[in-house]
Amino acid sequence: MTQLALVIDLNVCVGCHACVTSCKEWNTSGDAGPLVDMNPYGADPTGTFFNRVQTFEVGEFPNTETVHFPKSCLHCEEPPCVPVCPTGASYKRKEDGIVLVDYDKCIGCKYCSWACPYGVREVDAQRRVMTKCTLCVDRIYDQNLPEWDRKPACVRACPTSARLYGDIHDPNSVVSQAIRENGGYQLMPEWGTKPANHYLPRRKTRITVREDELERADNPLKIDSQLPKPDRDEPSLDDVTSW
């Protein structure tokens, strides 16, 4: 069983909102109709977004760390929003695990948004139905796009590659490896919703550089000096040959 998902690396995200605008641009231009922007230049603008980047400060001044936190639908493996839907408009696809809303069946009762602890569903005030992240389902299977481009718009937009995309049920996928090797975790595990999207934690980034790494014989730019040659009477590298 495939479960497509995003893995978001909080260690890499710089909070630039490129994924937010890219998501909005792609999804407002799709077949399902525009994501509303009401009063965009007025006093109290509001609109529908599938993806947000939030910013948190961790720790106490001056020892603080800034965490930029992108948030969109997590495509839970046990989605609590699906069984509460009275019309069946909200559903989870069997073939790839994407949680979707059938905009033609939705009555806009908002009950599914109450049943989502993450607050990732938004009623579109103009279309009057519930809308949410589709994992760019209209993009990832589009045969007209080159294969490398068949990824969610937010993933394509991220300038730091903080967003990984793939099948978390395939142990060899990029996302599974990232989760396994970098301490990937789920949001609000206490509710048993089993979100498919994972987050990679902030971690210390250190680069250890040894001297011999700076003075490489195969230095491509030829700016490092060569290692000094041993004297003729000294043993050479393998202690067998000499000059």
Next chain:
Amino acid sequence: MHPAFSVLFLTTLIGAGQGLFLALFSVEAYSELGLVPAPGSDFFATGSLLALVLLGLGLFASFFHLGRPERAWRTATKWRTSWLSREVIVLPAFIGVVFLYGLAHWLQFNPPLGVLPGENFVLLTVLLGILGTLLAFALFVSTAMIYAAVKFLQEWHSPLTVVNYTLLGAASGFTLATALAAWAETGLVPFLAGWAIILTLLGLVGRVASLIRNARIKPKSTLQTAIGVKHPAIQQKSQGFMGGSFNTREFFHHRSPGFLRAMKWIFLISAFAIPTLLLALAMAMTVNPTNVLVAAFVIQYLGLLAERWFFFAQANHPQNLYYQSVS
């Protein structure tokens, strides 16, 4: 949560309608057993009409909650998993039975459908009444479970929600039935007022129990689990946008804590204290107490509106953890 007026009116109006029907059938059942004086069939017909008006108004109000009311028929499809779907099925069924019950009484069409041992006839209205009673309770459970089934809203996720929806609906319905009985001069005022007082006081006990429970709730989700950072000191610096959104409107009442406290005392006094006193006064009055009882119902209904407002406003959704600071 944001208390939407459509839902406040829906739940309180149909609750009173269900309670009124339960009161009517209680009277019929008791009078069949010879425990209270039997009122004329006009009493049942008028009462059923009143219940139908309340239920119809509630159904009408519910459509204002929908973004796409023209698709409302689709809501009956997922009754296997959704309590909202179950409510949508039970409500029209209950309205239908109340209509038939009222019609049978109005036309005085009440043939015995069978004979029980001891020469007791099974009357049509009694059968309809039993069916309606079952549906009334099914509707109370369905309506309340819509809220009680959402485990993320810990204030709602409790059997007390179901108990209170049932008791408060029944209490307001019995108060209205008492007023109707006084107006129709049936001699049923002491019987109905007594039950209305009992149900109102039981409702008070249930509601206070849920207030105490909710005051002690420890939220399961914290900012730490919300973003997965285990540090004890986390503050939101930006929710990602400066304008409003569905998330900032739907899940918060946008009132001060003082307003919330005031609403709590308003509903405790208006839905429980004043109606109990007025019902007791009506039982003691020697002249016709219709005016007092109508006042008791109106005050109790307004109190229950405040109670429902508070019920919504008090529920704190975990998604609010993500929307605490604009910038």
